[in-house]
Amino acid sequence: MTIFLYDTYTRSLREFEPIEPGEVGMYTCGPTVYDYAHIGNLRTYIFEDILRRTLELDGLRVRHVMNITDVGHLVSDADTGEDRMEKGSRRTGMSAWQIAELYTNEFVADLRRLNILEPTVWCKATDHIQEQIDFIACIEARGFTYRTPDGIYFDTSKMNDYGYLARLDVEGLQAGVRIEMGEKRHPTDFALWKFSPPDSKRQMEWDSPWGVGFPGWHIECSAMSAKYLGPFFDIHCGGEDHIGVHHSNEIAQTEACYGTRLANFWMHGYFLQIDEARMGKSAGNFLRVQTLMERGYDPLAWRYFCLNANYRTKLNFSWEGVDGAATSLDRLRTAVYEWGEPGIASDEYVEKFREAVNDDLNMPRALAVTWELVKSDQEPAVKKATILVFDRVLGLRLGEWQPPEEVIPAEIMEIVEQRQLARKEKRWQDADSLRNLVTESGFEIEDTPKGPRVKRKKQIIPQ
């Protein structure tokens, strides 16, 4: 079946064909580990996970590479200000290396909570300093760099189509020069290597042919993607904010060194917003998966929430929305559980589902097909087998879910036993009043052939 994906580079929906038949190389920009990931960041990782799972459902083998930015990402994307890691270190009182480890572990834990598949290769910027130095040397040898008192910069004026991905108006920017320039020659130039400040010692710094310092933020992705996927591979993804600076610069670096376009497809996830503004780590409006869990939500309710919208639209956060997603997920899981053992999947429904996901990951449509299946008159065993196929993309752990075991207080169980005794002795009035006692305490008794089953009554919680 054909897969269509929206490619930001050409601004069009294109049929996806892997460069190597059957294999897909996919690179996703990973987190800057100076703080926890927020649910907006995680919306982007969920989109990328859906992409990978869709390709895998089509029988493709995906080699998925994700970096961890643990050095070089400055407070401003325009290469000014402090390194985010060093700033995080001051904020927490831990070393830059310690916070990198702490927030990397927290990030991996978040991925697991959201059932996001781990990449085939994890790569840390600080483990690839030599590769980055070699890459900068390559760009330098091709004549695209210059030196300033604070670092080695990429000269974007030497590249004909610099900024094409973002359709940047380079000349307009040049004329306006609103950007903090420092010693840069052009507003779009960016740092490849920054020198350590002469008056202070950085926690993270290395020797290089140009002087002691650290790599710029963009070079790690060009260097590590080339190492693990080659200089031209299938799909590169990230959040929409990367189009204008980070990905434009990655493309420039790789084109300068290898003369290739870096990736065949460029895909971007759109922002999660809160009160119509971007959710950001520095904006102080950020919610974590942990925050949702503290409010009693299953993390997968967040995944379900994200699946309700297309990845190419901005999505507004609301607690009502999360609540709705949690309820839908609960209903879906309960239905799937009650279907029992799987039989043989319905080709017709699998086909419909694949059509939806292969149409540029149309998850709202894929969810509609899912609910259509739930409500259909297919046999439960067929439904079960079919939904397990869907769940290879949905990733909602539908096959594993079991209703939680309820803990019924001992006093209630005591009354239930007394009622059983009364029934045995045909003291019907006693039995009835004992049942009423249980009901009044917020529980209900269901008499089954195996004996009474006691459940907590569902409560409508006022908003």
Ligand code: AMP
């Ligand atoms: P960072 O850790 O800041 O480098 O961001 C990690 C990923 O999350 C990147 O792909 C960003 O583009 C993406 N991202 C940042 N903010 C948001 C947001 N509010 N909604 C969706 N994705 C975001």
Ligand code: ZN
């Ligand atoms: Zn990147």
